[in-house]
Structure formats: structure tokens, C-alpha cells
Amino acid sequence: MNQSGQEVVQKQISESMASRVHFYLTSLETELTRLTRLKLEYVNDDDLLLLATVPNQLNDYERTRALLSAKSKLYLLKSSSPFVENVKLYIPSLDRSINANNFDSAMPPEELEGILNPAHMKSPIFGMGEKLLMSGVYPDAVYAGRPPVLAIEIQLSRPEILRSLSSMAEGEGGGALWMDTGGQWQIASGVEDSLLAAFGEALRGELLNDSGESGQYRLESAGIDYFGASEYSPLLGTTLAVFVPAETVLEPLNKHRNWIWGESLVALLLAVVFSYWIYRFIHKPMRRLITSFRRVEMGDLSVRLYHGNQDEFNYVYNHFNHMLERIQELIHEVYEQQIRSQQSELKQLQSQINPHFFYNTFFILQGLVRMREHEVAERMLHHLSGYFQFITRSGAEQVSLLAEMKHAWSYVEIQNIRFAGTVTAELEPIPQGWEASMVPRLIVQPLIENAYAHGLENKLAEGMLRVSFREEGEDRLVIGVEDNGESLDEEQLNALRRTLALAEEAMETTGILNVHRRLQLNYGPAFGIEVSRSELGGLKVLLMIRREEGRQP
Structure with missing residues (x-):
């Protein structure tokens, strides 16, 4: 808010300076336009033209009277404006000049050359040394193409212009500058010589606005920042500018800003102190409590909390410790019973392997012996012995995935013999x-x-069985078993999904449901079996397990 207020004040200051520049420039234009009009009237005055064109036809009395009348008119022009220091009239036919202050026998050659210079006659104001001049001739040499018969020179008052410029600059260190945009002359008030060049260069550069609109800007010179405003006058061909040190203008705002900073620092200090108090007496104990809950969530029941102050946190900490002690007691009571129950259920599920496969296998083996297919029978006996050895093995409840897949492949080899090439099995x-x-x-x-x-x-014919593997992350493996059977419909598939979802409530657990329940008991509810329609057309079973190393007995 303070910064926004300062920007608003700076904008108002810049606009005020631009308005003041516009007012003074308008005043100068009005006054100098009036002098330009009077200058034209004088060079076209009948009495002055008579004196300039036929001086030899006048006697001495008439000539003297005409000269005095001309001097009186020049003095009247000089007195009409405080910006006029002197007015001179040059009469080439008499080879002499008349001014408002006294009679001159001759005009200095450099002045005469200056007022007769066509380039100067195009400009409303031109500089010659320390003088600012306005000139006019009759007839206009630029268009007539012949020497003039009358020339007038109006010298502007530099002290009066400096006084007007001084009234524009406000405050200590301010200044004003009036200059010709061509760089021939300039008048400055309250501006040091070291800054005058910088200000002039800025006005003649990008900051010079020759479109007639006000220019407002910031300028830095000699380590001092200034507010500046300028305006170009197309009528006079000049630029008027004013400069005020930013420090002088913004000193009250800077004091206010310092107060704001002081109050902000005090408020920040109070906020830090209060935050530390909140952290020490509320946030830190609460964070300890949350951290302890997270450790308990990860299974660490040895956490204990102690609080020195006799407040609400002391009450919460004591009950937290009591809760953990009670949980440990309950775990100690039910852990052994739960483990025994789980192991008993696993053994029961494992013992429910369907013996129908054994009957079919021995029947096929008997047929091979009768048909004297001794080589095939020997191969089947080899796979069958490995199969029986695996399922009758005692002691180990878990085996390596490699041993499990070897057993599954032995089963596939036995079935290949049974189905005599009508089923193709793919095992990744x-x-x-x-x-x-x-x-x-x-x-x-x-x-x-x-x-x-x-x-x-x-x-x-053309039966297809596919066993595939897909890793999900570093510790999760999905085993897929799918076929191209044609007997599965959507109703059966949905019924199987419902059965898997209610596996804990099922009274009989065989086949897929058997495996699903054992996996959930071993790994947790996030694992087990999912079923869907296979891309081959039959059933697709996805078995999800977790990586567990080093548990083999």
C-alpha cells in the first residue's frame, strides 16, 4: 500500500510539473506571438517605409522628425513587453540604425548579418552570442530575392526570461531550461553547469517529445535522481523543461516509508516471538504425537511419550502410553493363537487338492501299457513321479517360485500326453x-x-493354454493363466467374481477359491486372484504375489 501510494504521488507530481510547464510555455508562446505580429506591423509601417525608401526627398527637419517618430515607435514596442530588452531598426538607405534606447550611427556587422540571414528569418527566435533575437525585413529577402529596404531586430531580455524560469522550479535544487531544439542556444535557471549538459542531451535524445505532448520522465545525473517534465513548442521551435530533485519531493513519503518499515519490523519481531511460543508449547508436542502415531502405524509399539509440563498434552501423552501398553498385552495374548489358527487353515486348504486328476492319470497310464506305448508311458511316469514327490513333500509350506513352476510344468506335460496334441501350452x-x-x-x-x-x-483341436508373467514395481509379480475354452459365459464369470469377493464366507474352498484364500492369508487382502475374459476367448486368471526372500526352511 505504501509503495502504491508513493507511485500515485509521483504520478501526481509529474502531472503537476507537466501542467506547470505547459502553462509557462503557453504564456511564452502568447507573448512571443504578439511580438512577432508587432514586428510585422512595424516593418510594414507607412512612416517607416517612407523614411527607408525616399530619405533624400525629405529635408533635414522632415528627416529628423521621421527619425524621432521611428524611435518613439520602437520605444513603445520595447515597453509593451517585459521580455523585450531593446528594439533596433536598420535603414540601409541611410546606412544607420535606430534603437529604442538611443541613436546608433551604424549596426554592428555581425548583428546586421544575423538579422539578414535567411536561416534566421525562418526561425522565430535565434541566438547570437549571449543575445536572443527576433528579426524581420521588408521586403522578405527569402521570397523577394532583392536586398531589404528595412530591417528590424527585437532583443529579448535574458534576465526577465531567467526570472520566469526560476519561478517554474520549486524547492531546493530544482531548475528549468528553455532551449532551441537545434542546439544553437539555451537558457537555464537553477541548473549547475555539470547538470546542464546532461539535461540538454536528454531533451535532445529520446526524451525529446516533438509531437506537442508533454514528456514526463526520471533522470539520474551525478548520482542524483530528478523528476523531469518537458514540452515542445512547434510554434517557437523550442523546448521548455523543468527538473526537481526526487529526494526533495519525496522526502515526506520517505519519512512515512521509514515509519512503515519500522512498524513492519516490530510486527515481524512480535510474529516471530509468538510463532516460537506456538511452536514450543503447541506445535512441537503435537508433532511428537503425530510422529509417534506414525511409528505405531508402522508396527513399532515400543514408542513412549513424556511431557514436562502439567497441561493437556501431559494428559494425552499418558493415555497414549497406556493405550500402547494395553495393545501390547492384547497382541501377546492373541498372537500365538492367531498364528496357530492360520497355520491350521493353510494345511487344511493345502490338503483339499482334487484327487480326480490322479484317477484320470492312472487310467491313461493303464491304457498306454495295454497299447504297449512303453516310451510314452515311461515319460508319463517320469513326470508323474516328480508330480507326486512335490505334492506329498512334508515340512515346507513354502517353496521357491522356480520349484512351483517346475511342478506346474510337470502337470502340463502329463496333460499333453493325456490330450494327445489337441492342446498347445505356452509357458513364459x-x-x-x-x-x-x-x-x-x-x-x-x-x-x-x-x-x-x-x-x-x-x-x-486347437486348444490353447498360456502362462505369462508381468512385474508391477520391484516387489509385485502377476502370473497369468488363460485358455481359449468356449464354455465360459458372462453369468458364470460374474458368479466366479462374486465367489472370490466373498472368499472368507465360503463354506467350501477348492480350486481357484482355494488358491485365492491361501494367497490372502499369506500376503494380505491386497493380493490374491482376479478373473476376467481372456483375449484367447476363455477364462483369464491373474495371480498376484509379493517378493519374499529367505523364508525357505
Whole structure:
């Protein structure tokens, strides 16, 4: 707000300076325009033209009388304006000049050359040394093309112009400048010589506004910042400018700003003190409590909190410690019972492997022996022995993923012999780094068995079984088992999804539901099995496990 107020005041100061410059420039234009009009009237005066054209036809009395009348008129012109210091009239036929103050026998050659210079006659005002002059001739040599018979020179009063410029500048260090835009002359008031060049250069450069509009700007010179305003006069061909030190103008604002800064620092100090008090007595104890809750959330029940002050936090801390002690007691009471119950359920689920596969396998083996397919029977016995060895193995509840997949592939090889080439099985390799990860036993083979039993058993040809792997992050693996069976409809698929969603309430757990329940008991509710329609056309089962190293007994 303080900065915005200062900008508003600066803008008002600049506009005030521009308005003052415009007023003084308008006054100068009015006065000098009037002098220009009088100058033209004088060079066209009948009495003066008579004296200038036929002086030899006048006797001495008439000539003297005419000269006195001319001097009187010049004095009248001089007295009509405070800006006129002297008026001179040059009569070439008499080779002499008359001025408002006295009689001159001859005009200095440089002045005569100046007023007869066509370039000066084009300009309303021109400089000659320390003088500012206005000139006029009759007839106009620029257009007539012949020597003049009468010439008039009006010398402007430099002291009076300086007094007017001084009244424009306000405050200590201010100044005003009136200059010809061509750089021939300039009058400055209250401006040091060291600053005059800088101000003049600025006005003649980009800051010079020759469109007739006011120019407002900031200028720095000799380490001092100035407010400036200027205006160009097309009528006079001059520029009027005023400069005021910014420090003088903005001193009250600077004092106010210093007060604002002081009050802001005091308020900031109070805010810091109050913030420290809040941090020490409220935020810090609350943060300790939140940190402790997070540690408890991560499973650390050894956290204890102590508070020195007898306040609300002391009460909360004591009850927090009591709560953790009670939780530890409850965990100690139910942990062993829960582990025993879980292990019992896992063993029960694992024992529910469908023996129907065994009956079919031995029936097929009997047929191979009768048909004397000894080589095929031997190969089937090899895979069957490995299969039985895996499922009858005692002790280990978990095996490596590599061992689980070898068992599943042995099952696939047995089924390939059974289906005699009507089913093609594709098994992707295990992703690198997952071979040694420990998984529950018999989680992949039941899914493959389900695909053969419900999806591929009725396929007469071109059956397809695919087992794939997909890593999700560093510790999650998705195993996909899908087939191209044609017996699965949407109603059956939705029923299977509902059964998986209510796995904990199911009375009978076999097949896919068996594996799903075991995975959730082992890894948690975020893992298990999802089912969907396969791109091959049959059922697609996704089995999700987590990487667990070093749990093999």
C-alpha cells in the first residue's frame, strides 16, 4: 500500500510539473506571438517605409522628425513587453540604425548579418552570442530575392526570461531550461553547469517529445535522481523543461516509508516471538504425537511419550502410553493363537487338492501299457513321479517360485500326453530375480488344472493354454493363466467374481477359491486372484504375489 501510494504521488507530481510547464510555455508562446505580429506591423509601417525608401526627398527637419517618430515607435514596442530588452531598426538607405534606447550611427556587422540571414528569418527566435533575437525585413529577402529596404531586430531580455524560469522550479535544487531544439542556444535557471549538459542531451535524445505532448520522465545525473517534465513548442521551435530533485519531493513519503518499515519490523519481531511460543508449547508436542502415531502405524509399539509440563498434552501423552501398553498385552495374548489358527487353515486348504486328476492319470497310464506305448508311458511316469514327490513333500509350506513352476510344468506335460496334441501350452520364462522368491506351495498348478478341466477338456483341436508373467514395481509379480475354452459365459464369470469377493464366507474352498484364500492369508487382502475374459476367448486368471526372500526352511 505504501509503495502504491508513493507511485500515485509521483504520478501526481509529474502531472503537476507537466501542467506547470505547459502553462509557462503557453504564456511564452502568447507573448512571443504578439511580438512577432508587432514586428510585422512595424516593418510594414507607412512612416517607416517612407523614411527607408525616399530619405533624400525629405529635408533635414522632415528627416529628423521621421527619425524621432521611428524611435518613439520602437520605444513603445520595447515597453509593451517585459521580455523585450531593446528594439533596433536598420535603414540601409541611410546606412544607420535606430534603437529604442538611443541613436546608433551604424549596426554592428555581425548583428546586421544575423538579422539578414535567411536561416534566421525562418526561425522565430535565434541566438547570437549571449543575445536572443527576433528579426524581420521588408521586403522578405527569402521570397523577394532583392536586398531589404528595412530591417528590424527585437532583443529579448535574458534576465526577465531567467526570472520566469526560476519561478517554474520549486524547492531546493530544482531548475528549468528553455532551449532551441537545434542546439544553437539555451537558457537555464537553477541548473549547475555539470547538470546542464546532461539535461540538454536528454531533451535532445529520446526524451525529446516533438509531437506537442508533454514528456514526463526520471533522470539520474551525478548520482542524483530528478523528476523531469518537458514540452515542445512547434510554434517557437523550442523546448521548455523543468527538473526537481526526487529526494526533495519525496522526502515526506520517505519519512512515512521509514515509519512503515519500522512498524513492519516490530510486527515481524512480535510474529516471530509468538510463532516460537506456538511452536514450543503447541506445535512441537503435537508433532511428537503425530510422529509417534506414525511409528505405531508402522508396527513399532515400543514408542513412549513424556511431557514436562502439567497441561493437556501431559494428559494425552499418558493415555497414549497406556493405550500402547494395553495393545501390547492384547497382541501377546492373541498372537500365538492367531498364528496357530492360520497355520491350521493353510494345511487344511493345502490338503483339499482334487484327487480326480490322479484317477484320470492312472487310467491313461493303464491304457498306454495295454497299447504297449512303453516310451510314452515311461515319460508319463517320469513326470508323474516328480508330480507326486512335490505334492506329498512334508515340512515346507513354502517353496521357491522356480520349484512351483517346475511342478506346474510337470502337470502340463502329463496333460499333453493325456490330450494327445489337441492342446498347445505356452509357458513364459520366470522374470530375472524372481526364481528364488518364496511362494505358498501349489498355487499355479490348481489354476492350470482348472483350465484343463473346465475350459479345454471339451476341445477337440486347437486348444490353447498360456502362462505369462508381468512385474508391477520391484516387489509385485502377476502370473497369468488363460485358455481359449468356449464354455465360459458372462453369468458364470460374474458368479466366479462374486465367489472370490466373498472368499472368507465360503463354506467350501477348492480350486481357484482355494488358491485365492491361501494367497490372502499369506500376503494380505491386497493380493490374491482376479478373473476376467481372456483375449484367447476363455477364462483369464491373474495371480498376484509379493517378493519374499529367505523364508525357505
